[in-house]
Amino acid sequence: MILVTGGAGFIGSHTCAALSEQGLPYVVLDNFCNSKPSVLERLARITGQRLTLIEGDVRDGALVSRVLREHGITAVIHFAGLKAVGESVADPLKYYDTNVAGTVTLLSAMRAAGVRTMVFSSSATVYGDPVGSPIREDAALQPTNPYGHSKLMAEQLMADLDRSEPGQWRLARLRYFNPVGAHASGLIGEDPQDVPNNLMPYVAQVAAGTRKELSVFGGDYATADGTGVRDYIHVSDLAEGHVAALRYLQDHAGLLTVNLGTGEPVSVLQMVKAFERASGVPVPYRIVDRRPGDVAAYWADPDTAARLLGWKTSRNVDQMCADVWRWQNGEARRL
Numbered sequence: 001m002i003l004v005t006g007g008a009g010f011i012g013s014h015t016c017a018a019l020s021e022q023g024l025p026y027v028v029l030d031n032f033c034n035s036k037p038s039v040l041e042r043l044a045r046i047t048g049q050r051l052t053l054i055e056g057d058v059r060d061g062a063l064v065s066r067v068l069r070e071h072g073i074t075a076v077i078h079f080a081g082l083k084a085v086g087e088s089v090a091d092p093l094k095y096y097d098t099n100v101a102g103t104v105t106l107l108s109a110m111r112a113a114g115v116r117t118m119v120f121s122s123s124a125t126v127y128g129d130p131v132g133s134p135i136r137e138d139a140a141l142q143p144t145n146p147y148g149h150s151k152l153m154a155e156q157l158m159a160d161l162d163r164s165e166p167g168q169w170r171l172a173r174l175r176y177f178n179p180v181g182a183h184a185s186g187l188i189g190e191d192p193q194d195v196p197n198n199l200m201p202y203v204a205q206v207a208a209g210t211r212k213e214l215s216v217f218g219g220d221y222a223t224a225d226g227t228g229v230r231d232y233i234h235v236s237d238l239a240e241g242h243v244a245a246l247r248y249l250q251d252h253a254g255l256l257t258v259n260l261g262t263g264e265p266v267s268v269l270q271m272v273k274a275f276e277r278a279s280g281v282p283v284p285y286r287i288v289d290r291r292p293g294d295v296a297a298y299w300a301d302p303d304t305a306a307r308l309l310g311w312k313t314s315r316n317v318d319q320m321c322a323d324v325w326r327w328q329n330g331e332a333r334r335l
C-alpha cells in the first residue's frame with residue numbers, strides 16, 4: 001500500500017490517477033490547506049474506485065505513524081508541501097516548517113515503522129539561476145529564495161539519511177520543471193484560489209474572459225522572441241514519472257536524483273499562441289517589465305530519467321493547452 005501525502009493537490013491527484021491506472025493501491029493524507037475534498041470525489045469518478053482519505057497534517061508524527069501501521073504502508077510519495085515563492089519570502093518559517101520539518105517528521109515515522117521507500121517532490125528551483133541549459137542533475141545547486149532552500153534542504157536530508165544507513169533506504173528526488181495541463185477527463189486540474197502567479201492558469205483565465213489581458217513579464221531577454229523560456233511538462237506525464245520512479249526503487253536501493261521535464265524550451269509567446277490554437281480564442285497580452293527574480297531561460301536535460309526510469313514525456317504543448325481549456329470551461333472546477 002502506498003501513502004500519497006498531498007494527494008488531493010494538483011500533482012498528487014494526477015499521480016493518484018496514474019497509480020490507479022497501473023492497479024497500484026494507495027491512501028491519501030491531506031490537510032486541504034491548498035485543495036478541496038471534492039477533488040477526491042472527482043478522482044473516484046476517474047478511477048472507478050472508492051478512495052481512502054486521511055484528513056490530517058504530515059507534521060503530525062503520531063498521526064503519520066498510525067497511518068503507516070494501520071494501512072500497511074510500504075512506500076510513500078511525498079507531495080505535501082507549500083509552493084508559492086513570494087509567500088516563502090514573506091513567511092520563511094512557514095515554508096521551513098512544512099517543507100523541511102514536515103519531511104523530517106515523515107521520514108522519522110517511516111524509519112520507526114520500517115518503511116524505507118520515498119519518492120519526493122523536488123523542483124528545478126534547486127538549480128536557481130542556472131549557468132546554462134539544458135540542465136543536468138549534476139549542475140550547481142544555488143536556489144534563490146526560501147522555497148528553493150526548503151526543497152534543497154529536504155533533498156540534503158534524504159542524501160544524509162542514505163549515507164548514514166547505506167543500502168537501507170530507497171529514496172527518489174524528482175526535480176520537476178514547470179508542471180501544467182490537466183487530466184484528459186476534464187475532472188481534475190490546477191485550481192489557484194487567488195490571482196494566478198503562474199503563466200498557464202493566467203492565460204487560461206484571460207482566454208475565458210475572467211481577466212482582461214496577460215502581462216508578459218519582459219520582452220527583452222536574450223531569447224529567440226525576447227520572452228522568458230521554460231520547460232513545461234504535462235502533469236499526467238509528470239504523474240507517470242512518479243510511477244516509473246517507484247518501480248525503479250523496487251529494484252534499486254539508495255538515492256535517485258532525476259529531472260522530470262520534456263527537454264523542450266518554450267517561450268511565453270509560444271505558449272500564448274499554442275493556447276490560442278487550442279481554444280480558438282484570442283489571448284490579449286501586453287509586454288511589461290520583467291518580474292523581479294525571474295530567470296531568462298531554463299529547461300531540463302531529461303536523459304537521466306529516460307536512461308534510468310525508461311520514462312519520457314509523450315504530451316506536447318498543444319495537448320497541455322487543450323486539456324487546460326477543457327478543465328477551465330468544465331463544470332468540475334466549480335465543485
Ligand code: NAD
Pocket residue numbers: 005006007008009010011012029030031032033034035056057058059078079080081082083098102121122123124176177178179
Ligand atoms: P498543491 O498545493 O496543489 O498540492 C499540495 C497538497 O499538499 C495540497 O493538497 C495541500 O492541501 C497539501 N498539504 C500542504 N501542506 C500539508 C501538510 N502540512 N499536511 C498535509 N497536507 C498538506 O501543489 P502541487 O503543485 O500539487 O505540488 C505538489 C508538490 O510538488 C509540492 O511539494 C510542491 O512544492 C512540489 N512542486 C510543485 C511544482 C509546481 O509548479 N506545481 C513544481 C515543483 C515542485
Ligand code: UDP
Pocket residue numbers: 178197198199200202214215216217218227228229230268291294
Ligand atoms: N509569466 C508571464 N506572465 C505571467 C506569469 C508568468 O509572462 O502572468 C512568465 C514568467 O516571467 C516566466 C514564465 O511565464 O518567464 C513562466 O512563469 P511561471 O510563474 O509559470 O513559472 P516559473 O517562473 O516559476 O518558472
